[in-house]
Amino acid sequence: MTHAVEVEGLTKVYPPPARGGKPVRAVAGIDFAVREGEVFGFLGPNGAGKTTTIRMLTGLARPTAGRARVLGFDVETAITQIKKRVGVVPEVSNLYDELSARDNLIFAMQLYGVPRAERAPRADQLLARFGLAEKRNAPFASLSRGMKRALTIAAALAHRPQLLFLDEPTTGLDVMSARNLRRMIAGLREEGVTVFLTTHYLEEAERLCDRVGIIVGGRLVALDTVDGLKASIHRKPGVEVVLADGEGATETQRIEGDDLAAALDAALAAAAGRRVLAVNTIRPSLEDVFVQLTGLSAQTMLQEKGGKG
Ligand SMILES: Nc1ncnc2c1ncn2[C@@H]1O[C@H](COP(=O)(O)OP(=O)(O)OP(=O)(O)O)[C@@H](O)[C@H]1O
Ligand SMILES: [Mg+2]
CATH class of the missing domain: 3.10.20 (Ubiquitin-like (UB roll))
Structure with a gap:
């Protein structure tokens, strides 16, 4: 079994937020592996360390300790190799407001060195696939929230990555848009793309993920298939x-x-x-698992943060 991601003792400590404050141990020595071709879910409440983990795996933050390999490459020594092969969809979109949907895709392909002749046909193909063909010439700023998220994912797929990181893909979306996105993510698995996603939504992890890691306070408290997690708790069917x-x-x-x-x-x-x-x-639902393993209420997960999406 090849692993798309392998992490050992991965740790991130941020400097104190204020003078005289304590350093923040955002990720506290976690170990896990993501299998090639699976949809892997990182489930945890606000501030659990999900985004920090993704940032360390994609070269946006340096681990304080521990090691991580992505697609066989070490994040400390081979981040360029990693960046060529992965796509990242951040919590807040990284696309350009004034560029059209299509130009955003073409620009992403330019950045990733997709050969010129392939850019336009690939952009049109992605627009069609994400239901954005009619919006091809609309500026990014004018799109609905769900369309923006879909286009951000399309842009992350522009260079045909083997592994896609999605940081809370459905947070802040309406039910229909969230459902469409989940269908799209399931479709990526069919194509053999490995997906690493973070979510607050227990139900989303349950429906979408082959395996789920539960992270709380920078520590991984469980990692298994959804069925395995359910079998591990005391409440029986x-x-x-x-x-x-x-x-x-x-x-x-x-x-x-x-x-x-x-x-x-x-x-x-x-x-x-x-x-x-x-x-x-x-x-038993994944909610029962979460409550039993963490001692937190399921409500903890539903607290949305302000100003995101
Ligand atoms: N750049 C930073 N500098 C200092 N502290 C940070 C920084 N980024 C995150 N933190 C802190 O690290 C901890 C983990 O944050 P992180 O963003 O990884 O959590 P998360 O699981 O993604 O949360 P959310 O669900 O709210 O997105 C939090 O306590 C946060 O305040
Ligand atoms: Mg986050």
């Missing part, structure tokens, strides 16, 4: 049946088991003729 006990009170019967149909049979047998008021299936 099963069925819950709410019964009337005949005197106006209710009783809840809980039967655990991976086979929900069998659990339901058992729960109904236990009802023994009493009236069934409700039947619920219990499936």
Whole structure:
């Protein structure tokens, strides 16, 4: 198994924000690997160290300690090799407001040294793929939020990178735009592009990612497939049946088991003729995993930061 990203003891300490303050340990010695071809999710609340990690992997910040290899190249010694082969979509778009959608793509290709003859056809292809063909001549500033995000991703793909970093691709987008983007990201996996994304959204990580790392306070507290994470916690799947006990009170019967149909049979047998008021299936969600592993509430993840997107 080849790894697209390999990280050992990666650490970033920022200088104190104010004179006499304490240094900020944004990333506190993390180890993980991203497999080639997977969609890997870095899930964590505000200030967890997600963006700092991406910045160290893409040459925008120097690790304080530890090492990282991206596509086999060391970030300390071979960042130029890495930059040629990866695409980065930052939290805040890096495109030019006054340039048209198409010119932004052409300009990105110029920066990446895409041969001149390939630029225009590739720009048109990307515009079509991201549903932006009609907006090809519109200035970036005039696009909707969802279109801006889509064009920023298109620009990051201009040089056909093997690995794409997406920092909170759907934050601040409406439901439809977020869904379109998720579909697009799933499509990248089909093409064999490795995707490293960060997100606050438990549900997004659950739907989109092959494996998920949970980062809190600069530390990686879990890393596994979504199913693996769910299996690791104490809450087991099963069925819950709410019964009337005949005197106006209710009783809840809980039967655990991976086979929900069998659990339901058992729960109904236990009802023994009493009236069934409700039947619920219990499936641990990634939210249960997050709450159990971090001791934080799921709400922690939903706090949006201001002024971004
Ligand atoms: N350039 C910087 N200088 C000093 N401290 C920084 C810098 N960038 C980030 N930090 C601090 O490092 C910590 C981690 O920040 P980071 O941006 O990596 O978190 P994040 O997980 O991306 O959060 P968010 O979900 O809000 O984007 C925070 O405490 C932040 O204030
Ligand atoms: Mg961030």
